[in-house]
Amino acid sequence: MRVPLEWLKDYLAVRSSPEKLAERLTMAGLEVVAIHDVKGQPVLDLEITPNRADCLSIIGIAREVAAITGQRPKLPTAVRSSSFSVRSKRQHRTEVKIRIEDRRGCQRYIGRLIEGVRIEPSPKWMQRRLLTCGARPINNVVDITNYVLLEHGQPLHAFDFDRLAQGTILVRRAKPNEPITTLDGVNRLLSAETLVIADASRPVAVAGVMGGLGSEVTLTTRNVLLESALFDPVTVRRTARALGMSSESSYRFERGVDPVGVETASAHAASLIVKLAGGSLRQVLDVGAKPPKRTAISLEAARASRWLGIRLSPAEIRTALARLSCHVVSRGTESILQVSVPSFRRDLAQDVDLYEELARIEGYDRIPSSLPIGPLAGSRSHSEDTERFQQRQSLRCLCAGLGLTEAITWGLVSEADLSRCGYTASQSACLANPMSQDHAYLRPSLLMGLLQAVRRNHTQGESDVPLFEIGNVMLLGAREEELRLGFVISGLWVRDWHAKDACDFFRLKGLIEAITDRFCRSAARFVEAPHPWADPSQSTSVTLDGCDVGAAGRVSRAITDVLDIEQDVWFAELSANALLAAASRSPIAVSAPTVFPPVKRDLSVLLDEGSPYESVFRAICEIGGNLTSRVELIDRYAGPSIPAGKYSLTFAIEYREATRTLTAAEVDALHQRIGQTLTSRFNAQLR
Template sequence: MYLSINWLSEYVEHGLSADALADLLTRSGLEVEGVERGGPALDGVVVGRVVDVRPHPDADRLQVCDVDLGGVAGADGPVQIVCGAPNVAAGQAVPVATVGTVLDLPARDGSGVELVTIKKGKIRGQVSNGMICAEDELGIGTDHDGILVLDGDAVVGQPFADYLAEHGRGGDAVLDVNVTPNRPDATSHVGVARDVAALLDKPLRRPAGLRSAPPVPGVGGAVADLVSVEIDVPDACPRFVGMVVENVTVGESPEWLKERLVSVGLRPISNVVDVTNFVMLETGQPLHAYDLDRLEGGRVRVVAAEGGEAFTTLDGVERKLPAGTVMVADGERFVGVAGVMGGADSEVTEATTTVFIEGAMWEPSQIRRTAKALGLQTDASYRFERGADPTGQPFAVARAADLVAQTGGGVVVDGRIDENPRPYAPRTVRLRPARVARVLGVEVPVEDIARLLTAIGFGVEGGESGLEVTVPPFRPDVEREVDVIEEVARLWGYDRLPTPTTTAVPLVPAGDTPSARLLARSLRRLAALGFRETYTNSLVSRPTAEAFADAAWTGAAAPPVETLNPISQEMAALRPSLLPGLLAVASYNQARGAGSLRLMESGHVYRKAAGADENGADRNGAGGVVDGYHEHRALALGMSGAAVLDAWDRPARETDVYDLKGVVVDLLADLGITGVTETPRPAPDALTAYALVLEAGGRRLGVLGRVSDAVADAADLQAPLFAAELDWDAVVALADRDAVVAYEPISRHPVVERDLAVVVPEAQPAGPLLETIRRAGRPLLQDVRLFDLYRGEGVEAGHKSLAFALRFGADRTLRDKEVDGRVRRVVKALGAEHGAGLRG
C-alpha cells in the first residue's frame, strides 16, 4: 500500500523525515519496502543562521553577510555570502544553497526555470560562498520579494528538506508499505496514523476545514423513501449502509483531491468516484457510488449468483459468474460484484444527478474466493479480503456523502440506510501483566501497557492484578492474550526487549537419511565435474504440467496433480518432472551469454498414481504420501554448449548425448550400481529427439536424451540441450550404501592387454556387450573399453563390428594360458547372450 507523508501529516503531527518514518514503521511491524520522493531537489540546501550583515562597499542594493552553516561544506566558521534581499538581517535562520548545489532557478527572461549550479565567486569584488534563497528559488512557492526566513528554533546545519518535512511543507514522499494479511487496520492513512501517534505519544487528529468529519445521520429519514435494501445472504454481508446525495454536478475534482490520489498512484476520474477512492484510502472502508436513477425501483438487493450468468464490470470486460458469487442487484439485474467491482450499467456518469453511496461489510473468505475465481484483484477486494472494520461503514458513507456534496454542489438527503443482520459483538481479552513479563523478558509498567493499548483504540480496565482489554472492531487479528502481548511488544519497542544470555536447545542429535547422504555425495561429485545446482519452483502452469507428464519421459502414463486454490494460473499444478525448470534455467542463462552449461537439480516430482491401489501404490511399487498420488525425489542433469573450447592444440567440440551419458554412468557406478541396461527409444516423442531409458535390477532408473527441437524452440533455447532425469528413490534402492572408497596401490606386476572384435546386428547397443564382458572376464579383467566401430567390407550387411580393448591383471604375474581362458569365456558369453561372433 502506498502512503503519502503529507497526507499522513493531516492525522498526526509526526515531525519525521520520510526515512525516519519508514524506520519507525518497520520497527513496529509495518515493513516499508521503499520510499519515493517528489517535489523539488534540495540536495545541498541547509539551514544557516545569519551572524552579521553589512552593506556592500561597491553596490547599494547588495549586502555582505556572514552565515553560520554549522560546519557543513567544510567551513570551520561563518562563511561570507553576498545577498540582494532587502529583508536579510542578523539572527535570522535561512535556507542556504551551498557551493555545488544545483537549483531550478527562474529564468532571467521569464520563460520558465533553468538549472543553475551555485559556485564560489566574486560579486562586485566581494567573495560569495553560496546563496541565501527565496521561496521560488527553492521551488516551494512563488514569493520572490525576499529571502525565506525560517522559524527561530531551526537547527543550524540541518538539511533543509528535513526541516520542511518536520513542518509539513515541501515535496511529498510516498512509502510503499507491505501490509501483512493480519493487519487490515493498516490499509488506510488513518490506520497507519493511529500507530504513528501511539509510537510517538502524539494525539490522533481529524483534518480541519474543507475535509472535516461530518456528523453521522441516524437510521431512516428521507433516504428510506428513495432506496430500499434487502440482504438475501446475511452470512456474506453482515452490514450494508447507504446514503443519497441529490442535485450533484459530476465533473472534475478540486486540486486538493486530485493531488491526494495522484500522490499514491491513482488516476483522478470524477469528483464522485474520486471521493469514494479518497475515503477508502483515508479510512480503509471501500465504497461504491451508483447512479440512483439507473437502479430499477430504487431497490438494492444482495444476492448470490446461480452460476454461468454474464456480467460486464466497470472495466468493460464481460465475465462468467461462478455459482455462489455474491452480487449487488437492483429490481431487475446485477449492478456490481460485491466487494470487488461495480457494473457498467449503473456507473456514475456526467449525466448523473442523484448518487447512492454504498458502504458494506463483506465476509473476507467470500471476497477472496470471488476475486480469485474471476481473476480480478482490486483496491476494494485487497481490503475486504483482510477484513474491514464492521462498525466503520456509517462514518465512511457519511464522510463520502459530505465530500460529494461539497465537490459537486449537491445536497445530502437526510438519514441513512443501515441493514445490520449480524451486529458486531465486542471481544474482551484478559491480560496478565506477569504474563507480559514472562513472554517479553522485561517488565512493562502497567500504566505504559494501558497507555499504549489505549492509543491504538483498545479499551483497558483494571490494574496490577489483571487487565480487561476490549479489542477494537478494526483489529480482527487480536483474539488471545498472546496477541495483545504482541501489540504491547511492538509499541513498547522490539529493540527494548533484552536478548537472553542463554537459550534452551534440545539435545537431539541431528539425523540424516541414507537417501540424503547419497544425494549429497552425488551432488558433490557432480559439482566437481563442473555442474551448478539450481532451484526452481515446484508449481507450474497446468499446460506445462500436462505437456511434461509425457509417459515416455516420466515412465508413467498418469495425469498431473492440480492445486485446488492456485495463487495464479502460472502456479496451478505440481510439476510432474524437473525438466521444465531445467529448460527455463538453460534459456535464461543462454540469453545472457552463458555458452557452456552444466546444470543439476534435485527435488520432488508429483503425479496421480497410475492404477493406484487402496494404499496409493503405483505400478513401480512406490507408496504415495497421499492415497491415489505418487511423489518421489528426482535428480535432473542438463548439458549444453561447448564440451571442449577451441585452443591452440585442439579444435572446439560441442556437447553431445555421450557426454551426458558418461556423467550418468559414472554417477551410478560411484553408487555401486552395475548391470545398467540402456534401451534406445524406438521413435522420437513429444519431449525428446532421441533418448535412452536406463534400467537396473528390474527397475526403471530414468531417461536421458536430447530435448526435441519443438520444445527447445518453445523455451527459446539457443543451443541443443541434453537432459537426464533419474528417479532418485529407485537409484537409492539399488545403491550400495555401505560402499567405501578404498586405496589400492599400483600393481608391481605387468598387465596383459588383448583386443577383441565381434560382429553383431546393427541394432545391438554396445552397453550390454560391455556388461557381459565385465561379468565373464572376472576376476582377472580389470578394465574394458570400446575403441572401434566398423561397417563395410568384410562385415555382413545389417551388421557392424565392435572392437574392445581388454586389460587383465592380478597381484602376480599372469600366464598366457590364464588370459586365453578368460578371453574364451568372454567370447562364449557374447555369442550365447547377444549372438556375437568373432570378426574374421
C-alpha cells in the first residue's frame, strides 16, 4: 500500500519527518517497508496485515495516523454525510433496474446513474496521485473510481449504461460455462460458483473482481452507471482464486470493506464525476440490507490488565479507545465497559481484540517486562518427551564422535530418485501440489538424500564422504512417519601421512556395532538379506535383540554409476526409534572385574571357504563357556601359503575364572577340546 504524504496531508497535519512517521507507524503495527521518493515527494510503502482491511486506503491511514498522534482527521465532507444521494421518483427513459438474486454473495448494491458525461482524460493532479500509487490513468470516469477506491478503500465500478441490456443489473451466480471477456482481455468460462453482475442477457462483470470488456466506459460513453456494493469476502476470494486473478478490488473485498463506506464512497465518486466529467445525477438505487448497527463489545478492565500485565483504569481505557473512534457507552467508573466499535474496524470482534488495540496505541514498549511466576506442570510423565529428544541429540553426538558428519537432506524427493533406489512411485506418498518434480514425493528412505549429498561432494572434489542423518521418512501403509538414522561412507575413512584406511563393508559394520554397543548396550547382528538398492554380494539386514532394525550394504554400482559417483558407497539405515527404545531399557547389571589372572592362548585353524566366521566363533564360545572371558579374531588369511579353497583364522583366547586362578592343565584341556570341536564340526585343521 503506497501512501503519498502530500495526499495524506489532505486529512491531517503531518508535522514529523517521513522517517519519524514511518517509525511510529511501524511501531503501531503498520509496517513501513520503504520510503520512496517520487519526483521529490515522499511516499510511504506500507505492508498491511490481513486483519487491517480498513487501512487499505488513504483515509484509513489518515485515521490511524490521527489515532497515533492524537489528532482529529479532517475527512472529506462526503464521508461525513450521505446527504448527496437523491432519489429520483420520476419515471424516465433511462430507468435502472437492480435486483440482488444472491443475498449471500451480495448484501447491498448501490447504483448511481449519471447522465450526459463527457469522457476525457482526468485532471493532472488526479493522474499524478494515481500513478504514484501504481494505478494507470485511463479516463476521467474510470480514474475517479480508482481514485475513490484508493482514498476510501471501497471498490467501485463504472458501466457504460447504454451497453447494459434493458438497463438491468442482476446480481446472480453464473450459469455453468457462461462466457465473459474481462477488462484484461481474457475470455473466461465461469462456473456456477462465480458471482456475477449481469444485465438482462449476459454477465457484465465478475462481482468484486473485474468488470467485463463489453460494458466498459469508453470515449463514446454518455451515461454511466456507478456500482458500489458490498460483496461477500469468501465468494470473492473463491472466485478470484478459481479464475487465477487478483485485483485491487478483490484484494479489498476479500479482507472485508466498511459497510457504511459503500454509500459514502459512492456519493463521493458520483460528486466527482459530476464535477469533473459533467453530466447530472439522474437516479440512485440502494438495494439490499442497510449497514448493521455498530458492534458492542464488553471489556473488563481487570481482565485487560491481567492479560497485558499492566494496570489499566476504566478512564485510561476510555481515553485510549476514543482515539480509535471506539466509543465507550457505559458510564463512569464501571469495571465492565461496553465498547461500540466503528463500522470500518471489522477486525474488532471480541474483548482480546481491544486489548491489542490498547497495547498498540499505548505502544508495546510501554508494557514492562516481567518474568513469569506461573505454576509448572509437575508430573514426571510429562518430561518423557524431553528425555526422548535429548536422547536423540546424544545419538547425534555419538555418530559425530565416531567420525560421521551430520547432514540434513530434503524430505521431498523425485520419482527418479525413488525408482533408482528400487522404490516405485506408487509405493510412496506424493504431494498433491508439488512445486517441482524434483521434490514431489515424501522420502521413504534417507538413501536418496544421502546419495545426493555424496554426489554433491564428489562434484566439488571431495571423494571422502562420511555422513549421517537422523530424520523422518514416510512409508505408504505406515500410519505415521518413522524416525531413521542413516549413514553413508565412501572413499577413505581416515587419511594421513602415516596410513590410509579405505572405507569398506566392515567399516560400515563397525560403525553400526559401535552405535548399538555404546548407545543400546546391545550387540547388533547381521544377516545376509537382499535390498533393492544394495549390491547382492554385500547386503545385510541388521537385527537388535532379535528384531529387524535396519539394513546395511554396498550401494549397487548401477545406482552410483547413474549419479556419476565413481567409487563405492556403503549405506546403512536403522530405525532410530528402535535404537532409542533399546537405549532406554532398564539399567544394565554390572559386575566388578575379577582379580584372578587370565591365561592367554592363540588358536589358528585352517577352514574350508564355505564355513563362515561367525559359526566358528560361536562354537568357541559355546565350548569355552564361562571360562573364555575374551575371544578375539586377530587374523584372517587366504593366500599362496595356504591350500586353495581354504582360509585360516587366528583367535586370541583369554581364559579366566572369576573366583580362582586357573591351572595350566585345565586350560590346556579346554583349549584342546575347542580345537577338537572345530575339527569335527567344520573340518578344520589346527595349525
